[in-house]
Amino acid sequence: MEMRKHDAGYAQPIPALDISLRSSVTNDDARTPDTRLPDLLSFDHVRRACELAIANGDFHTAWRGAQALMRRCPEALIPSILMGNALLVGDKPGLAMSHFRLVITRNAMDATAWHGLASALMACGQAPAAAAATRRAVCNAPLNDQGLPSDAATAVPQALGMIYLRRGMAEMAVVELGNTLRTSPPRNDLQWGYIEALRQSNRIEEAQRLLSHHDFVLEPEFPVLCLRARLSTADDVVAVTRDQITAMDPDGSYQRAFFAPHAVPWPLTAQPMIGWDQDMHALAEYLLATTKAPVLAHTLDPIAVAPTVTAPPPHDQPHPQSRPVIPATVDDGQAHVLLGHRTALVRRFGNDGWHAIDMRIQRLCRVLRQRGMLVVAGYIDAPGGLAVLDIPPPAPMAPDAMAIRDTVREMAAQLQYRGFELSTLVLIGGDQCIPFHRLQNPIPDDEPQILSDNPYACDDAGYLLPQRIVARLPEGDSDDPQLLIGMLESMADYHANAQHQGQAGFDLATLLRIRSTPAQRLAVGVAADAWREPSQQVLRNLHADAKLFTSPPLTAQNLSARMLAGREVVYINLHGAAGMPHFYGQSASGWGAASALPIAISPSHLTRNVVAGAIIISEACYGAELAGRTIHNSVPLKALSEGALAFVGSTVNAYGSAAAPLLGADLLFERMTRYLADGMPIGMALHFARLEFAQVMYDRQGFLDDVDMKTLIEFILLGDPWAAVKGAQLQPAIRHTSHSGSLKLLTVARVPKMVRRMSLRETDVSPDMLRRAKEILQKYLPNDSASPLSIMATTNPYFQSKGLSAPDVRFSMKSLMQTSDGQWLPRNAHVTLSNQLLTKAVLSH
Template sequence: MEYSHTKHDEKINRGTVIQLIVSALQNNKFVFGRQLAQKWLSFYPGDLTVQYYLALFYQKENQLELAADETRKIIETDPEYLSAHELLVTLPIADDEKDLSSACIHVLGGVTKNKSALPAWGPALRVVKKSIGKEKFDNAGDLMVRILSLKLDNPIINLFHLKSIYFQKDSNSIRNLAEIYHNKWPNTLFYKLILAEQLLESGDEEEAVNLLHDCVAKDSSGQIARRLWGDQHVFLPLWPDELSIRFDFQVPGEVASDMGWNRLPEGKFEESNYIYEDQSDGSTKSFSGAPRSKAFMEAEKEFQRIAKSIKKDFSGKLDGRFPVYIIMTTKTGMIQQYGLQTYNVINQSMAQINQVLQKKSGWDSLIFIPDDAKTQQKLNLVPITIIDPWKIKLAIHDLDKMLAKRGERIGALLIVGGNEVVPFHRLPNPTDDVDDEIYSDNPYGSLDNNYFVTNWPLGRVIGEKGQDAGLLIQQLRQIVKFHMQPKSANKVWERIVRSFTNIFTYKYLSSFGYSASVWKRSSTTVYKALGESKSLYISPNGKKQSLTKQDLVSVDFGYFNLHGLVDRPEWYGQRDYLDPPGNDYPVALSPEDLINNGKAPKVLLTEACYGGHVFGKNENESIALKYLSLGTNVVIGSTSTSYGSVAPPLIAADLFAQLFWQHIREGYLVGESFQRAKISFVQEMMNRQGYLDGEDQKTLIQFVYYGDPFFIYEGKEIQIKRVNLIDRPDKIRTISDHKNGGSNMDIPEETMQQVKSTLKSYLPGIDNADVKMSRLQIGSSRQGKADNQKQSKPKVLSDKFMVTVRNPIQINKNRYYQIARLTFDKKGSVIKVAMSR
């Protein structure tokens, strides 16, 4: 077999990529074609045509579930994609889904085998489509009324209903219908495009731009917009002229021959489990430099009009109330830890933050001290008399009710002080591991008993143990300095252009990552949102280059996936079973490794167990505190034993970290990214499992945020987004370890062997581990302090059970435990593995 390759740095455009893909299909080079499609989609995930080809490759490789999932995503985005429907009906899907796609094929002009089996609306909707094409809109409208009388609810009917109205140019009906169908089918771009156009015409520019931004990202080639508005539509400049990637694949000989490329006699194409990670060098053409057509000039004129009116506030009343940034502490706690004089100094810094935030467009700010009679009297609230987290939470509820009376709401919360000042909530541990309870700030951000996700972004400014408030005051002054800095005021058109350009010119952020070797695969997947894999360091590092002390402080973002211990300041690596012999748990980082040279990461996230457990410590006893002392604006870490995966798919802390970094890259405030990551985490795990298990719940409550929730990274690589009210999941189904479920359960020998076989590569000395088998129950296994209702007898699940492994390890002559949790189905198969960090 002959192979050919292009030069390593050669770039190819979209047309060439599709030629290569088609040739790969014709020549049965499915691995090559699939990986080329995956690489292209890693840069342009919204290319619907390449998504379609990827689904075809999955089908050819007999990965039929993946093929169906990929095809469904295409159809959800573009219900008029005829080829996608034609592919879906050839896959093993449910009959009702197959019937719907068969009807869609007929409507869209495709060939169906059994027309007599089509639903009545299918032929009728095909006539509507033809009538619209012939501009017989009255005929289309009349027939559409008859179809709607059937009261069927599917996206293709709704789409042609809106089309029939749209081309009759009834503006009021168009917008109302577009909003209804957009809410019903939020991932379908047709509705977004029409709604964006209507919003621009009515002056709602910001929402329109956000919708268009999403349409460009999710339809890279602009096929849906061209189908709707024609090839020279007014928004065409928002899409790039050319899409390209750097090409470094070895090309099968048959494909090279089809392309007319020279051949080389050597080479072998190797299968890989990973999508290629090469980065476009940024030289892809941007639409901003394209020749200015008449359509472009019309678009620019429109956006210049936007620029004049963009000063209007869009950030405010999404629920009808004006957002307020709350700065909260307790007077009693402050004075007890720092004394009255220092409390007054801290109060002055809080007042400065309050003053500067009151000038923020679309926001108000106030200082809230729930145990201070003077400040509470001004708010017409009753002061609390005991510094208790649940009483403080209720006081926050009362504050929000008071704000509602004057048309306001809590929009963000900054807690000032550590556990001695504003106590952390101590929530029940939903897992059966070494932690008795979980320190968490989540309840301070919730108006109800759903503590998994918060109603608003919140953060905490925390100090060291003892009476020295230097670190606390330093952070407060840093917040004042940040918000007093003049922000760049680019023209709106330039800002919009940059936001669309950034979709297609992916740039790595200034960052480093540091991972235990044993789970470098999952860490690499997380780190893709920040940088190249070569910037992810591992411990132990073998023969690879080590991190320098300069590396640890000279970038904007830091990501750690290392081991942590509750009573040790260091973070540790772990040797992979394929690494050379050596220390299984070497020290990867200690506080003294962090040098004070005037530089520090702006945002740091650590997955390490106890990475955010700073209670009773100073900066030399906590890496988190040390980074804060160096000037890091935000540190995110866990207060207890955290969990993750050893390889994709990501779970627990790994998934949370990935989602957080993705939201950072999308341009959200860091506090909002933290909040959104938890909401996205719930949505992802509910979609995967239908419930949140113990590790999921623990991940959501154990990660805390140290810093200002309003801090934002203002690098040119990121398009900043405004703060918005976020919808929280209404209903969350949970399962947890049955508190009495493990005492009488004997572990079958077959299960024990499967546990050891699964974990032997990750737990050195597993033969000495303590293994416990327990049942799972619906809901929480323990009652929290805030729950006053009597608990009914929990329902125990019969189709799943949990095995918890506590593996003893020796560090500094002390015994600790590394924990693994394996979920089994009723057949005895492992369906999930979580490893402690």
């Protein structure tokens, strides 16, 4: 931009550094000086090398690397940050200040720039200004590595709204940020946060109105561009804005920070590649030190040490079919597909990281084929490996959920024509690799959309009742591929050992196994004390004497490794919340300050000695939330990184029974544990549990209501879909997912009929019904924090078909529950009445 061309901080040399900021690019050194480095390097790789040089005090080299980045990406903000930090290390705080201020003018929410400015101001003796800049920094990055508010942020009153926003509590962020903006001097960063909170709260028109005040700014700030790209309804505006965003943020780091804890709502573009020149030669040592290498060779499969894969071809060239067509070597008629997104993996982890992941994928396929399974693996942007039988590979797919779903359906149809069934689909990576489907939430609670993998499993217009198993191997919101590599290695080891043992299962030599009784060996449960009875019904399917720990009295302080270690199934029925790392218990005795929800399980509890080889199933709200999650702030990711085989959990809030009979997640998990006890692999157990859940609820009600539909689509399977309980009553067997066994699902419509809904006011309901509903809701929610009552009338298709017109009336209310660590968790309750009779009561977990 012109601002940079004429800025003295960029145009003039710095005598003390003896480096011209206008150094030219030479073609004489266009190739790497070290054969261990590629001829082209990613933007992120050069950035990390510069940061390492700064950390080592080598500010001359860091400056030159930042220059190389700026020449390649002149609009990018990161090079200015690197230059500012290099100048700080070089004892030039006055010059560093100008670079940080330049970034802040383009992105007032950049906490790194504020921190750098604070350091420069302090070095120049401007302590009050430095303190103010530090407050701005902690306000825009208020959470620590575990996703909890930092001590510094809690001391800044203006940071509370941003804390709520970064923890996914958009409605509370709207209230707090709105109050701050009304009572404090105007600040752009809080204004952008407020508009984003409105957007996340589905108050789109209000967010668009506030954003429109900045339509005529010549050089809009980065947050304005992000908001415009998300809120604009004009395709051409979105396209141009996305190009501007990419120019300022080539590696996607600023986009991830702005939308945290949620994923970036569009596919990130491939990072620009940086060629070699004199400045890059100076950085070679640090480039080599920051190369993302795969796991050490001694941990690899001997055959996989010499991979046959090649480096990714240019994006404009078709990918060759690098692997042979997989013939049918089995007679069970089932096919299994592993599907990833190579460009996304390369963008996240570099070529070396992708090669390491691909080697593990190929090793896993070989192991599964040795077990007699027909397995293929490929990538949506390089689908050559998906050729199977005489079916050619599909065309490359866009990283779009609907496009991928359609290709999966076409593969299933081609296999069915040849007498095979597409039984299992394993997605490699999280939402940024293979996107979730965004499904409309049928219930008025905390989120407008549900992130779901169900449509990948369905070949019809509905997405409630799957035809196949879908699992996902998440990579976490980190640039380290080790989580994904570790899961693939665990899966391969598990099935390699299962082949020799003749049954599904593995033993880790270092795992503390409790072998005293079958009850201790098979399963253990941890549940909120308030949900003791439904939890016991779920757990006893695995063993009548399986131990259930309730919280309280169990807390994070008295939870020992021995309580959970050695179990093949760990069942969790605790409270969870968006963006929070812990799972919480709840007393059965009532509400009040003395009954604050205690922390029951944290990621730090789940070490290898506790969870390796275990299948974990969790009813907790947001138990399988992936956006913004790493092994440090996520129970499932931590468990999978420590050797757990699989994790079943919900991406949003889940509902369970308020009273008998079992409903929602309680019923689904009760059916799932029955199938696990019979020796069915976890993917198949979840699959058949969904089908039986739908049948049971249809038999009870005559249709599937909103709670039932949400329960069917919100749970996902992370990890190995073929993992089974080793000590189960039966030998694990491959069963066709298209067969329902004893289930008779012909009466359940795969595509639900339209149900008429009408929002009501309290005056529209009879006084007796209203009083009855409030009496029930007051049993479950504290009055002092409950939200206004929401009332919805729905037609019951079963009664309607018999000429009866009495509607079901659902009463909904939400409250907040305080936790022992000072957080607030939302809790939702829904009560359905029909002709004054209570037909359903569910609570969020």
